[in-house]
Amino acid sequence: MTTKQILVIISMFLLFISCEKKQTSLEFEKAVAIEIFPALLDSVFYDTRLTQQPLPPPPNFEWTDSTEIKLDETKIIADLEKRKSELQKDTTKLVVAIVDSTYQINERAKKELINFYKDFKIKLDTTNIEKPYKINLADLKHDDKFKLKYRSQLPPTSKVWKGDYNFYLSGITGFSRIQFDQTKNYGVMISGFGCGRLCGFSGLVFIRKVKSKWVIDKIKIMAVS
Numbered sequence: 001m002t003t004k005q006i007l008v009i010i011s012m013f014l015l016f017i018s019c020e021k022k023q024t025s026l027e028f029e030k031a032v033a034i035e036i037f038p039a040l041l042d043s044v045f046y047d048t049r050l051t052q053q054p055l056p057p058p059p060n061f062e063w064t065d066s067t068e069i070k071l072d073e074t075k076i077i078a079d080l081e082k083r084k085s086e087l088q089k090d091t092t093k094l095v096v097a098i099v100d101s102t103y104q105i106n107e108r109a110k111k112e113l114i115n116f117y118k119d120f121k122i123k124l125d126t127t128n129i130e131k132p133y134k135i136n137l138a139d140l141k142h143d144d145k146f147k148l149k150y151r152s153q154l155p156p157t158s159k160v161w162k163g164d165y166n167f168y169l170s171g172i173t174g175f176s177r178i179q180f181d182q183t184k185n186y187g188v189m190i191s192g193f194g195c196g197r198l199c200g201f202s203g204l205v206f207i208r209k210v211k212s213k214w215v216i217d218k219i220k221i222m223a224v225s
Contacts, residue, residue, distance in 0.1 A: 041142055044191055046199075047094070047170065048195045093146070096147070096148055099172070105179050109179060112204050112206075117186050120186065124179065124181060173191060188205065203221040
């Protein structure tokens with residue numbers, strides 16, 4: 001075998017290896033979702049235990065003049081800070097249910113992506129992202145205060161908020177497929193957080209790569225319940 005033939009074989013082998021290691025579009029997208037998830041969960045999470053519940057008025061009570069209603073804002077803020085401090089010491093695991101599979105992204109989100117990063121004159125990546133994929137909870141890193149469960153492990157519809165659990169269900173979240181630009185440096189996904197029958201929101205999460213790290217630029221709220 002000649003030297004030229006050996007070099008050709010080596011070149012073909014190296015090319016084969018590089019093709020084998022090349023990351024697919026879906027693998028790349030999953031890696032980005034996994035990287036951004038800790039920041040995403042921290043951003044959308046809302047601890048309902050901080051909600052201030054006003055005391056009910058006495059029986060047969062009527063307001064005679066709404067201008068006479070006075071709130072002690074200083075006390076309210078102080079009570080809230082005290083409650084935050086107490087919760088920081090609380091070791092109760094906050095269970096967050098994750099929707100089992102990714103949502104489908106819509107055309108509005110794609111247009112919003114172009115508009116949000118208009119200064120960079122981006123163009124949409126044309127990879128087909130219509131098909132959802134199953135989210136692997138084991139891949140999702142998060143703060144130690146959280147514990148993740150699949151949404152399918154809990155009762156369907158609004159019955160989920162009426163369940164008698166041996167854990168504290170703090171909310172439900174999930175995320176969509178990611179629409180990238182052609183350079184794969186900018187993207188948008190849909191996410192949100194549900195914390196009760198009339199408690200929650202959904203919105204667009206704009207992300208971009210900064211010094212090889214993916215960060216959240218902004219979450220634009222699109223709907224509130």
